[in-house]
Amino acid sequence: MEHATGRRVLVVDDHEDTRQMSLLVLSSQGFHASAAAGADDAFVRACEERPDVIVTDLAMPDGDGWELIQRLSTDPRTRQIPVVMLTACATEQVRERAAREGLAAFFFKPCPPDALAAELRRLCGQTSSPLLSPRP
Numbered sequence: 001m002e003h004a005t006g007r008r009v010l011v012v013d014d015h016e017d018t019r020q021m022s023l024l025v026l027s028s029q030g031f032h033a034s035a036a037a038g039a040d041d042a043f044v045r046a047c048e049e050r051p052d053v054i055v056t057d058l059a060m061p062d063g064d065g066w067e068l069i070q071r072l073s074t075d076p077r078t079r080q081i082p083v084v085m086l087t088a089c090a091t092e093q094v095r096e097r098a099a100r101e102g103l104a105a106f107f108f109k110p111c112p113p114d115a116l117a118a119e120l121r122r123l124c125g126q127t128s129s130p131l132l133s134p135r136p
Contacts, residue, residue, distance in 0.1 A: 007124040010049060011035045012042040012056035012068065013086075022055070025113040031120065039063035043071050046078045053104070053123045055116070058087035058094065069101055082123045086111055 009031045011022040019035040026033035034049060036042035038060045046054060054072065058065040065085055072078040082104035087094065090108040098106040105119045 008051040010051040039068040
């Protein structure tokens with residue numbers, strides 16, 4: 001298994017169990033992972049921590065993933081950070097919007113941990129894989 005050699009990942013999800021599982025999986029693959037419970041906290045952390053990549057959910061109580069992506073993409077401190085969406089909102093409309101919004105990658109939940117880790121490594125310049133995951 002290829003490891004991420006310390007690349008920083010910010011995971012954004014309002015579900016505690018999802019955040020904790022993501023942190024565990026990403027850490028086991030060599031990423032330095034941190035987490036935020038919502039869009040506001042994620043934006044602050046992204047500005048402070050400057051992660052190599054951000055993985056965000058779509059539906060959150062304090063602003064959705066689209067709002068977070070808009071804020072990240074317009075702020076000079078964060079606009080170069082690739083964003084991956086990981087969501088249970090498995091519709092073609094969401095996937096199409098993700099492509100229009102310029103997301104680096106998009107995955108429907110549940111997503112195999114190895115597939116997500118491989119894509120994060122690719123985004124960090126460590127390997128290659130397809131940009132948008134197939135629909136389950």
